[in-house]
Amino acid sequence: MDVVPDPGPLQSLVDDWWNPILVKEVRQSLRGKFFRVSFICTLAAVTVASFGVILEAGEAYERSGRDFFMAIFVCFGIAIMGLVPFAAFNSMGAEWDENTHDLLVISNLRPRQIVLGKVLSAMAQMVLFLATFTPYLVFSFLLRGMDLTLLTVIVTSAVALSVTASVVAVMLSTLSRVRFARVALLALLAGMLGLLLVGTFGLASEWIRFPAAMQGPDFVLAWSVFFVGQGILIAFCFGIAANMLSHSEENRSSGMRILNTCSIGIGIAFLWYMTNRIHDREFVSAMSMTLLVLALVPGIFFVTEPESLGRRVAPRVPRKLPLALLAAPYMPGGGRGVLLYGFHVVLIGLYFLFGQFIVPAPHSGFLGEGVGALIIAFLYGTVYLLLPSGLLSKYTKSVPMRITARALIPFLVLVFAFVPSIFGFFLGDERLMDLEHAGNPFLYIDDAWNADTIIFLEYWVMISVFFVLTVLLNIRRVFASIVEVVAAWRRRLDIEPAPGPRAEMTDALADA
Amino acid sequence: MVAALEITGLTKVFGDLRAVDDVSFSVDAGQIYGFIGPNGAGKTTTMRVCATLQLPDSGDVRIEDYSVLDDPRKVRERLGFMPDAYGAYSSTTVFDYLDFFARAYKLKGKRRYSTLREVMEFTSLGPLRDKLTSSLSKGMKQRLCLAKTLLHDPAVMILDEPAAGLDPRARVELRELVRALAEMGKAILISSHILTELSEICDGVAVIEAGRIQARGPVNEIVKNLRPHSEIYLRCLENLQAVERRLSEFPRVRGVRREAEGITFDFEGDQPEQAELLANLVQEGLRPIEFASKATDLEDVFLKLTEGKVQ
Ligand SMILES: Nc1ncnc2c1ncn2[C@@H]1O[C@H](COP(=O)(O)OP(=O)(O)OP(=O)(O)O)[C@@H](O)[C@H]1O
Ligand SMILES: [Mg+2]
Numbered sequence: 073m074d075v076v077p078d079p080g081p082l083q084s085l086v087d088d089w090w091n092p093i094l095v096k097e098v099r100q101s102l103r104g105k106f107f108r109v110s111f112i113c114t115l116a117a118v119t120v121a122s123f124g125v126i127l128e129a130g131e132a133y134e135r136s137g138r139d140f141f142m143a144i145f146v147c148f149g150i151a152i153m154g155l156v157p158f159a160a161f162n163s164m165g166a167e168w169d170e171n172t173h174d175l176l177v178i179s180n181l182r183p184r185q186i187v188l189g190k191v192l193s194a195m196a197q198m199v200l201f202l203a204t205f206t207p208y209l210v211f212s213f214l215l216r217g218m219d220l221t222l223l224t225v226i227v228t229s230a231v232a233l234s235v236t237a238s239v240v241a242v243m244l245s246t247l248s249r250v251r252f253a254r255v256a257l258l259a260l261l262a263g264m265l266g267l268l269l270v271g272t273f274g275l276a277s278e279w280i281r282f283p284a285a286m287q288g289p290d291f292v293l294a295w296s297v298f299f300v301g302q303g304i305l306i307a308f309c310f311g312i313a314a315n316m317l318s319h320s321e322e323n324r325s326s327g328m329r330i331l332n333t334c335s336i337g338i339g340i341a342f343l344w345y346m347t348n349r350i351h352d353r354e355f356v357s358a359m360s361m362t363l364l365v366l367a368l369v370p371g372i373f374f375v376t377e378p379e380s381l382g383r384r385v386a387p388r389v390p391r392k393l394p395l396a397l398l399a400a401p402y403m404p405g406g407g408r409g410v411l412l413y414g415f416h417v418v419l420i421g422l423y424f425l426f427g428q429f430i431v432p433a434p435h436s437g438f439l440g441e442g443v444g445a446l447i448i449a450f451l452y453g454t455v456y457l458l459l460p461s462g463l464l465s466k467y468t469k470s471v472p473m474r475i476t477a478r479a480l481i482p483f484l485v486l487v488f489a490f491v492p493s494i495f496g497f498f499l500g501d502e503r504l505m506d507l508e509h510a511g512n513p514f515l516y517i518d519d520a521w522n523a524d525t526i527i528f529l530e531y532w533v534m535i536s537v538f539f540v541l542t543v544l545l546n547i548r549r550v551f552a553s554i555v556e557v558v559a560a561w562r563r564r565l566d567i568e569p570a571p572g573p574r575a576e577m578t579d580a581l582a583d584a
Numbered sequence: 585m586v587a588a589l590e591i592t593g594l595t596k597v598f599g600d601l602r603a604v605d606d607v608s609f610s611v612d613a614g615q616i617y618g619f620i621g622p623n624g625a626g627k628t629t630t631m632r633v634c635a636t637l638q639l640p641d642s643g644d645v646r647i648e649d650y651s652v653l654d655d656p657r658k659v660r661e662r663l664g665f666m667p668d669a670y671g672a673y674s675s676t677t678v679f680d681y682l683d684f685f686a687r688a689y690k691l692k693g694k695r696r697y698s699t700l701r702e703v704m705e706f707t708s709l710g711p712l713r714d715k716l717t718s719s720l721s722k723g724m725k726q727r728l729c730l731a732k733t734l735l736h737d738p739a740v741m742i743l744d745e746p747a748a749g750l751d752p753r754a755r756v757e758l759r760e761l762v763r764a765l766a767e768m769g770k771a772i773l774i775s776s777h778i779l780t781e782l783s784e785i786c787d788g789v790a791v792i793e794a795g796r797i798q799a800r801g802p803v804n805e806i807v808k809n810l811r812p813h814s815e816i817y818l819r820c821l822e823n824l825q826a827v828e829r830r831l832s833e834f835p836r837v838r839g840v841r842r843e844a845e846g847i848t849f850d851f852e853g854d855q856p857e858q859a860e861l862l863a864n865l866v867q868e869g870l871r872p873i874e875f876a877s878k879a880t881d882l883e884d885v886f887l888k889l890t891e892g893k894v895q
Binding site: 087088090092095096099100101103104105166170171172173174175176177178179180181319322383384 | 635636637653654656657660661663665667669670671672673674675676677680683684685687688689690692693696716732736
């Protein structure tokens with residue numbers, strides 16, 4: 073007997089295209105217990121639920137379709153937004169438990185292929201569930217009372233959420249291989265999935281009862297925000313997961329930085345389109361603030377990176393100086409992270425300024441309609457992001473310090489907000505106790521937004537002093553980070569001199 | 585010519601512990617190199633750095649002149665690493681397991697199938713193709729892991745204690761496989777505690793303790809350096825005391841000690857001189873019935889060079 077018979081022509085044609093992880097996972101789940109058991113249980117649940125609803129319905133013809141749909145949808149939702157992401161988390165975790173992670177890493181499978189494989193296998197399971205549920209869903213439509221558009225919208229949203237949740241689950245699963253941390257991550261995932269399910273079921277039943285809510289431009293807006301937001305979330309989670317799996321000498325930063333700029337760019341393009349339709353200055357300010365969050369949160373990771381370019385990146389600095397300088401914010405290093413943040417702030421500022429042009433003149437003063445709030449948010453955000461990271465930038469080479477620096481940024485926000493209140497408690501100061509002090513950024517953002525209280529000059533002064541301090545603290549490392557890029561560029565020119573005109577001539581002749 | 589595997593000044597620190605401390609040696613194509621040392625000496629750590637799984641704190645490893653620091657992907661294409669902890673997927677058959685890694689190594693179509701066929705034949709896994717990997721015995725698992733390591737035809741192979749837990753027959757089989765691989769021109773670095781296994785097949789060894797290399801080179805050279813004299817066991821029909829007295833009078837004989845039935849002594853001479861010694865003994869009227877130069881093997885080297893220091 074031949075041990076390994078040759079593949080048929082068709083098989084070999086189709087076979088090689090698949091992601092290896094996907095092939096493996098599908099084979100495993102066909103042999104394994106988890107999928108079979110959960111599949112059978114879900115089917116049983118659906119059958120019981122549908123009988124229940126049909127028996128219950130009796131005469132209420134109009135309602136029966138909706139009730140039936142809701143019953144089916146709950147089972148379907150639990151399967152694709154609960155079981156599928158959960159299985160994705162476990163299958164990534166299994167690579168740690170089964171000691172196969174090292175084997176995967178040294179088999180030249182690219183980290184993104186591994187992540188993609190895990191996500192695709194989650195999607196394969198999801199598609200299988202979808203196929204199984206389709207007859208039931210169609211049946212609920214035949215029972216009347218369910219609108220086809222409504223049904224499609226709900227099911228499509230659930231499918232999209234299932235994909236997103238699976239990517240998030242895979243990402244969470246790559247964060248740590250320590251058992252204790254994994255339990256915490258699993259709890260976090262379970263909590264998130266629980267919220268997601270409750271929210272989805274709530275919304276779905278709301279839509280079913282008031283289908284009218286689904287008409288109109290607002291709904292289209294909400295739906296597109298929903299998809300754009302999920303797209304950005306998926307991209308980030310995917311990037312993080314692939315980073316966690318890659319060699320630590322590898323440049324893990326540039327990809328995430330480009331992704332960050334892209335997400336802000338997509339955000340701006342989308343908002344630009346919306347601004348033209350909505351024509352509201354508050355909308356412009358609020359959205360600028362949202363974009364600011366998109367610059368700040370990934371920024372936490374970039375500005376706390378170790379400062380040096382690293383021996384993998386330095387030899388790959390572009391050969392042309394202007395290009396090298398333009399690319400500098402996208403190279404690893406904390407100082408260059410500050411540059412990138414600055415660039416993002418400029419982008420957001422541009423959106424904000426142009427937003428002012430398309431929206432008609434303001435009704436109130438300069439700080440009205442969220443402008444002041446935006447500025448305050450920017451000042452606070454910058455101070456929180458760059459003050460601790462600037463102070464710690466010399467120590468971020470060691471991993472524990474880097475993690476500390478990263479954790480410190482959100483932690484300090486809480487400390488400055490709550491510690492003065494504790495003092496307030498002892499001093500008997502009501503205002504401090506109620507978090508009404510300069511350490512609480514949300515208070516002033518809120519105040520400035522509503523413009524109902526006057527913001528004292530001394531607060532402006534105080535925030536500005538901190539801001540200037542922060543800038544001074546970071547100027548040196550930003551400067552050093554640019555100098556490092558220039559030095560790397562010069563070294564590159566020295567080591568591999570660009571082909572001179574003569575060499576190019578001979579090359580051209582050789583080609584001819 | 586560059587060595588297939590070249591380790592230079594490799595150092596790896598965990599906190600205060602210098603797990604690997606300035607280790608250097610190289611293995612050429614077609615060579616089998618043994619890596620021996622007590623538990624916790626730093627063998628696995630060295631090997632994991634070679635396999636791009638851990639970063640060195642200083643020093644470098646080059647596989648066919650590609651650095652693990654600068655070209656990890658190139659290194660992975662050329663390197664087969666068999667870790668000591670074997671990783672198996674649940675609910676996966678032998679064939680699926682190998683097929684998965686073949687795909688991961690980008691083997692396509694007919695080529696993948698022919699490679700799988702060759703590798704399974706080489707490791708005699710054919711009859712087990714549909715067995716679940718979780719149901720394999722230790723020896724079978726070891727062979728499966730070796731088969732996986734061979735899929736991409738690596739030029740350099742690093743085997744971390746492949747013989748651990750194998751029965752004598754399986755060990756002999758493994759030894760034959762390793763020898764066959766070296767004959768194909770692969771450079772092989774193999775760590776083991778079972779020293780008799782190694783001494784038979786190794787072209788060279790490196791002895792490591794507490795992160796430092798204690799000795800390296802061909803086995804017989806190390807042995808010679810360690811022990812310039814040979815140890816000889818002598819048994820004669822005469823009574824022990826007389827033999828002992830007479831023996832002590834010969835030049836270059838040291839450390840005469842009595843054993844149950846014979847006498848052991850150290851002799852500082854080469855083989856012709858040993859023969860001469862025997863002839864002289866007979867001339868002196870002694871009647872030797874056993875005269876054996878005790879072979880110094882890796883085990884002695886190991887015990888001599890390492891002190892069982894624990895870091
Ligand atoms: N990830 C790690 N973190 C901290 N210490 C480590 C780590 N890996 C290994 N060590 C320590 O480094 C030293 C060398 O370990 P290593 O596993 O390389 O030894 P070994 O020679 O392979 O031993 P054995 O023969 O038992 O397999 C040990 O003291 C071990 O405790
Ligand atoms: Mg070991």
